[in-house]
Amino acid sequence: MDDHGRGSGPRPTDSGEDPLEEPDPLDRGTPDPLPYEGVWRFTAPAVDASVPQARHAVRDLLYRQGVPVSDDLVQGLLLIVSELVTNAVRHAALLSPMLAVEVAVGAEWVRVSVEDNHPYRPTALETDHSGEGGRGLLLVREITREAGGVCDVEHTSSGGKVIWAALPLKAVRVS
Numbered sequence: 001m002d003d004h005g006r007g008s009g010p011r012p013t014d015s016g017e018d019p020l021e022e023p024d025p026l027d028r029g030t031p032d033p034l035p036y037e038g039v040w041r042f043t044a045p046a047v048d049a050s051v052p053q054a055r056h057a058v059r060d061l062l063y064r065q066g067v068p069v070s071d072d073l074v075q076g077l078l079l080i081v082s083e084l085v086t087n088a089v090r091h092a093a094l095l096s097p098m099l100a101v102e103v104a105v106g107a108e109w110v111r112v113s114v115e116d117n118h119p120y121r122p123t124a125l126e127t128d129h130s131g132e133g134g135r136g137l138l139l140v141r142e143i144t145r146e147a148g149g150v151c152d153v154e155h156t157s158s159g160g161k162v163i164w165a166a167l168p169l170k171a172v173r174v175s
Contacts (some may be wrong), residue, residue, distance in 0.1 A: 036065040039104045046093035076143045083136040084114035092118030113164035
């Protein structure tokens, strides 16, 4: 899995301010980003082996960055990643031999998304207990809803799609 990550390191800014002007001590501006905030993007071939690789990459990233996530939230995020990557492998691989997984972490939320180049925009199917499969997006929507988050499917400018879920970070008690 190729990591095209953009970590939380320094980023250039163009504030438009005069660097020789004295800063206003009362101007708080925007707060500095937290150490775990950032956006990371991984690409992988649309094959079955990419499902556990994506799941492990997301898990390792969350822990490496020190994102304050509960075990329940991590498990929900990893299940969402597994379902979304599995869908891309099963339904989009013919037109999209590569897929991308993106993790964006803000001060109060974490968003995971999977992008492919297949133009079909899936919808959550009604639960069919007699059939196999077809419930992945329902599961993603339910996990997201229970966590108080949101999810959606959007078209990309290249004609593909990105499916994403954003979940709120909950304060984790440290004993």
